Each structure stands twice: as C-alpha cells, then as structure tokens.
Amino acid sequence: MVESTRPGKRPLEPEKRAIVIGASSGIGAALVRRLALQGYTVAALARREEELHSLAKSVNANCPEDTETRVLVYGHDVNDTDVVPLLFQDIVRDLGGLDLIVYVTGIQPMVDANEYNFDKDAAMINVNVLGAIAWLNQAAIRFERTRGGHIVGISSIAGDRGRVGSPVYNTSKAALNTYLEALRNRLARRGVTVTTIKPGFVDTPNLANAAKTFWVISPEDAAAQIYLAIRRKRGTVYIPARWGMVGLIIRHIPSSIFRWMKF
Amino acid sequence: MIEEQTSKDISQNRHASSSGQLSLEHLEVVSAWGGASRSASYVFRPTTEDQLHDLMLLAAKSGRSIGLRGGGNSYGDAALNSENILLDMRRMNRILEWNPVSGVIKLEPGVTISQLWQYVLEDGWWPPVVTGTSMTTIGGCAAMNVHGKNAYQAGPIGDHILEFELMLPSGESILCSREENSDLFFAAIGGFGMLGIFTSVTMQLKRVYSGLLDVQTETQPDLASMFDYFEAYVDYSDYIVGWIDSFSKGSALGRGDVHRANYLGSGADLAPSQTMRLENQHLTPNMFNVMPRSIIWIFMRPFMNNLGTSLINMAKYQAGRLGGSKQLRQPHAAFHFLLDYVPDWKNSYGPGGLIQYQPFIPKETARDAFADILRLCQRRGMPNYLTVFKRHRPDDFLMTHGLDGYSLAMDFRITDERRRRVAALARELDEIVLAAGGRFYFAKDSTLRPEVAQAYLGQETIDQFKAMKKRNDPDNLLQTDLWRRVFT
Numbered sequence: 045m046v047e048s049t050r051p052g053k054r055p056l057e058p059e060k061r062a063i064v065i066g067a068s069s070g071i072g073a074a075l076v077r078r079l080a081l082q083g084y085t086v087a088a089l090a091r092r093e094e095e096l097h098s099l100a101k102s103v104n105a106n107c108p109e110d111t112e113t114r115v116l117v118y119g120h121d122v123n124d125t126d127v128v129p130l131l132f133q134d135i136v137r138d139l140g141g142l143d144l145i146v147y148v149t150g151i152q153p154m155v156d157a158n159e160y161n162f163d164k165d166a167a168m169i170n171v172n173v174l175g176a177i178a179w180l181n182q183a184a185i186r187f188e189r190t191r192g193g194h195i196v197g198i199s200s201i202a203g204d205r206g207r208v209g210s211p212v213y214n215t216s217k218a219a220l221n222t223y224l225e226a227l228r229n230r231l232a233r234r235g236v237t238v239t240t241i242k243p244g245f246v247d248t249p250n251l252a253n254a255a256k257t258f259w260v261i262s263p264e265d266a267a268a269q270i271y272l273a274i275r276r277k278r279g280t281v282y283i284p285a286r287w288g289m290v291g292l293i294i295r296h297i298p299s300s301i302f303r304w305m306k307f
Numbered sequence: 308m309i310e311e312q313t314s315k316d317i318s319q320n321r322h323a324s325s326s327g328q329l330s331l332e333h334l335e336v337v338s339a340w341g342g343a344s345r346s347a348s349y350v351f352r353p354t355t356e357d358q359l360h361d362l363m364l365l366a367a368k369s370g371r372s373i374g375l376r377g378g379g380n381s382y383g384d385a386a387l388n389s390e391n392i393l394l395d396m397r398r399m400n401r402i403l404e405w406n407p408v409s410g411v412i413k414l415e416p417g418v419t420i421s422q423l424w425q426y427v428l429e430d431g432w433w434p435p436v437v438t439g440t441s442m443t444t445i446g447g448c449a450a451m452n453v454h455g456k457n458a459y460q461a462g463p464i465g466d467h468i469l470e471f472e473l474m475l476p477s478g479e480s481i482l483c484s485r486e487e488n489s490d491l492f493f494a495a496i497g498g499f500g501m502l503g504i505f506t507s508v509t510m511q512l513k514r515v516y517s518g519l520l521d522v523q524t525e526t527q528p529d530l531a532s533m534f535d536y537f538e539a540y541v542d543y544s545d546y547i548v549g550w551i552d553s554f555s556k557g558s559a560l561g562r563g564d565v566h567r568a569n570y571l572g573s574g575a576d577l578a579p580s581q582t583m584r585l586e587n588q589h590l591t592p593n594m595f596n597v598m599p600r601s602i603i604w605i606f607m608r609p610f611m612n613n614l615g616t617s618l619i620n621m622a623k624y625q626a627g628r629l630g631g632s633k634q635l636r637q638p639h640a641a642f643h644f645l646l647d648y649v650p651d652w653k654n655s656y657g658p659g660g661l662i663q664y665q666p667f668i669p670k671e672t673a674r675d676a677f678a679d680i681l682r683l684c685q686r687r688g689m690p691n692y693l694t695v696f697k698r699h700r701p702d703d704f705l706m707t708h709g710l711d712g713y714s715l716a717m718d719f720r721i722t723d724e725r726r727r728r729v730a731a732l733a734r735e736l737d738e739i740v741l742a743a744g745g746r747f748y749f750a751k752d753s754t755l756r757p758e759v760a761q762a763y764l765g766q767e768t769i770d771q772f773k774a775m776k777k778r779n780d781p782d783n784l785l786q787t788d789l790w791r792r793v794f795t
Binding site: 056057058129130133134136139140185186189190191 | 327328329331334335336339343344346347370371383384389390391662721726727729730733753754788791792
C-alpha cells in the first residue's frame, strides 16, 4: 500500500514546511512551537521520541482551527548518518514539500581545563558537525534542484575563536560555520538562503556545562529571534544581537594576547 | 585513507538506493498550468509499455504513488503529484493506425491534438472535439474527458472514443469499449488517471470538406441576450462560444461577444485541397507582421490588474459593437486554438499565475445563477479578467461535468495578497453553483473541496468510482494532488 502524502493540500492555500533536527528540548523545541505558530507544518526529529510526542501533542492541541496535524514526529539519532538520505526523502514526501531545514542538534559535554578525552571529542564532531553535514547536504542537493529553500544551522559564538575552555567544541562550531558559509556561497546563485545562527548563552541543558554565564536568554527568546532571522533571510546572526559586538572584538584580539586570556 | 572513505560513501549510497530511495536526478519542480501552485516530483518520461511497467514496480518498491501528466494544461493540480512520481507521457506519441477512408485512428496517449490534426487534415478529417490549446495530449484529454466549443452537439471527447487499452498498476492491460468492460470504459474516461494508464486510444474523427470554417461574430448587450442568442442558434451552429465582459454592470451585466462557426458543406469550398494544406492553417509567427507573438505577453503584463483588464474588456466589447456583425472564413486552427495565439499569455498574469473557476449549470437555473456569480465577483472586487461562456449537453460518463446547460469559465489572477480572498470567493461561488444544481470540471479545478464534490457527484457515484479504483488499483498506486485534495 502506497502511503499518501498529507491530504488536503489546497493549491490556493500553500503550506510552509520545515524540518527541525534536534527538536526534543531547548532551542529546537521552542523553534518547533514558533514555526507551528507561524503556520508551518514541522517535521520534528530527535533521539528521544517521547519528548517529541508530548511536544507534538501540545502544539497540535494549540492549533484548534486547523484539523491538520502541525507537527510530525520522527525518532532519529544523528549518529546514524547512513539512514539520512532515505529518511530525508520520506519526510519530505510526508510533508508534501520542503521550504526550511534547521539543524539544531549540538552537544557540549563537560570538559576540564586540562582534559583531553577523545571519546567526548569524537562525539562532539559526530553530532555537531557530521550530523549537520549529513542532513544539510541532502537539503542542499534538493534545494539546488528546486531552486529555492532555506537552510539554517544553529552554531554558536563559541566557534569564533579557539579558547582554552573547550577546544573541540570550538572546533566543531567553527567547522559548522565554515561549512555553512561554503553552502551559502555555493547555493546563493540557485536562489537558496543559508543562515548561520550564533547564539550566546541560552538556558538549555547544555548550559550547565559552561563555565561562566551571562546575558542568558530563554529558548523561547532564542527561537523568536531565530524565526526573525529566517524571515529576513539573514546570513549570519548573533543571538542576542549584542553578541555580535563581542564576536567582533574577540575575533580581532591578536593571538599573542588571546592565549593569555582566561575564558 | 581518502580512497577508503570514498568507497565507503559509495557503498552507503548503494545501500540507500536499494532501500527505496529515488534518484534525485529525477526531481523537478512542476507547475500547474495556471502557475498558481507548483511542487517537486520525481519525473520520468517513459517511451514504451515495458518502461511503464518498470516504473510501476519502482513506485511500489519506493512506497511512492504515480501521477500521470500529459501536456500539463490542466489549470490546477490534476497533473501534479507532489513529492511522488510523475510520469510525463508525451514521449509515447506514436500514431499507431490510421484509416483515411473510415476516419478511425489509433493513438498512443502522448499524441497531442496539434500532432493529430496536422496528421489527418490533408486527408479531409478533423478531431471531433478539440481543446482551446492544441498542446493537450490524447491521454490527458481522455482522462479529463475534455470538451470544445461544440460541446452541446458533439459532447465530450469520450463520445468519440471507440475503444482504449488501459494498463493497470499490476501491469495487466485491459481493452475497453462500450461493449467490452463498459463500466471501466465509462469510468476511466473522465476518471482523471486514477483507474489505469491509457496506452492506446482509438477514436472516430470528423469528416470535413474544407480547411475553413464559416465564422460569424456578433455582440450581445446583456446576459439575457447572450442566453437568447445561444438558445436560438445552437441548432444551426457547429460551434458557439461567448466571451463576457465581467466588468459590465447593471443593465449591461453579462454583455459580450459571440463567435459561432459552421463547417463548410461538401462543395462549398471550391479548392478544399488548398485550404486543408497545413501551411494555410498555421498561425503566422508575427502579429501585425512585426511583433513576434511569443513576446506579446510582456506587453500585456502592465494591463493585468482590475483597471487594465476592465479597459481591455470594455474596448473589446465596444470594438465588436461598433464593428457590427462580421462574417468571415477562418482556418480550423485559427478558430479553435485561441489560447495558442499568444504563446505564454499566462505569464502576463505575473509570478502568482491564475486559476480558473468553471461551473456547469443546468439551463433552467443558469440565467439567474450566472448573473449572481458575476455580481458576486464584482462585489468582492475580483471580476475575472477573461470569462468564457459555452453550451453543453449530458453524457454517460461516471465522473462527468457534462449536463444540459451552460458553463462560465472565469480566470482569476492570483497574487499572494489575493490568494485567500479568491479561495474565500470560490467557497461563496460553490454555494451558488450547488444551489443551482451545477457541476465542476477537474481539468480546470483548483478549489473544489471534498464536501462540494460529494454534493454534486453524489455519494453513490463516488462510492462506485472508489470501488472501481480499489479493484483496478488495490495498492492505491495512482494518485495526484487533485485526488488527495478532493477524494481522500
């Protein structure tokens, strides 16, 4: 039996459709809520399916006028890069198309100042970098052919410099930044938008592993600002915006000085 | 190291494709003809029945449905199958058998009307039913059961199909005619590609004795005169079509032009072999001998708004009125394929494109209903830019749009700002049409909702159609966006 694409697609009332990878908590979950509120149909992915189901339930309950499901749930571990091409294709079929993909998943294990733990490092590279490449490559191939679409990667201010605190976390985010920049340059001529989001401190479980925090914003605030950046088709955006100034300064501190700094 | 990784990548891809992934090389953005909606599909272009069968196996393996697409001239989503497989049938376009004595022709589904008339005219034949564009395919015409400007007399194209072969998703091929598998004959014609794939269509063509038609144009000052004129002339005309100025108000509501045409009888054309020659049928590539017709739409674009089109409609009516009644002889192709006259004219509607809303209403209620419809569109600030008026008759096909009455084809420009307003207006118009006992036509449709389809077709008809679909296509392999929108 051939499964049906979502029924009821009306030519005059086109839907916006998004995939959010890493949607079970934090920024991802908040972004799913925000996108659904803005009329998107969202495919929400994460390893923890139960959290996704409760998220979907609460979002779908909040869209009473729509009989359609707003959030579709897919269990997925981003380490399983083998399954991504087929899963991507199936999800896009289920959605009936694709306008936006957001890669949110990221891990930041606690790393001591003098710790060199390859298992933790490899995990960060796999989840923060390779997972993103596996998913966003698929989106790039598709959007290149369909001449349109929006790719968003949630990176971090941490990718702006290599710092003493978390070398491989910085590396992973720097890699993601460079990858997204390259995608942007490749795809701009095809009408595809690529947005790099660089949040500062956001009140999520990952934050517990950060040494010192300030200017902390809630995931909901972050999601609202990310949505705005998506709507405005921005390139690189710091969240909140004042981190842009910090980033500018940090990036220009000479290495000879930066190496003696504490953070 | 690098080599190792590359070979790993390749094995991953192989793994993926064996589990039902479709090659992205086939992914294409496909647009509804009107351009108001578009979506991506995995497009394949089969040339043989074997390839068709292979594609059905591929669809089953990848868990995706198959939509059928001919010339892609359906205004809405009848030939779209978002994110699934779409078969562009235009390469199966051989003329299989032609008998110039009897006028019986057997065609592959991808043969276009343009290909067909050019093949037979010099032998003294013409397709009995043609669409307003000649880019439509026979398979598409049969699936939509299209009609022409002679619908009140010739009926839909299905009435001229003698038999067809239908390939089912199982690969089995069934011959259908009025005698053999007649239930499938009357359901697959007009069944918008849901019951099987036409692999050949045999039809009876119409004898003509000239390459020209006697054409008469006249203006009508209001809607009542328009109806009266049609009633008076249907018995004496081979073709009649009306164009209505949808901006006209008050006592002039529904004014417009009428074009009617008659075949020339045997002997009326002194040199039929000349007029039937293809070079005497073809449209000239330039308008006024200078402007290439392919770029006219660019100059139309600034006028495609309420003000511009109201001026055009008024000017057209007044020019017709002042010019008075005109009689002329026109080649078949020039009279019929008005939509091909300005290539890409739909582009003048801008990036949002257009939709068409075409209700069919019984003659008893049509006069009031059409007046209500025209007035409602004006009240909502969305008069149609092009409105065409035709007469129809009933037929025996299961999912038919035909009835003893009239149709009003209205083109609405679509922009982001107008989208929801047009959708809301269509809902209001649906009420008028249903109350008047009207019907709708899948080839034109973009707005039909399941409850409206149920109301005009009747639950029994829909059940019958679905039961037949279940029998022919148990895995529900054949689908389109239209099918999912209206019937699931």
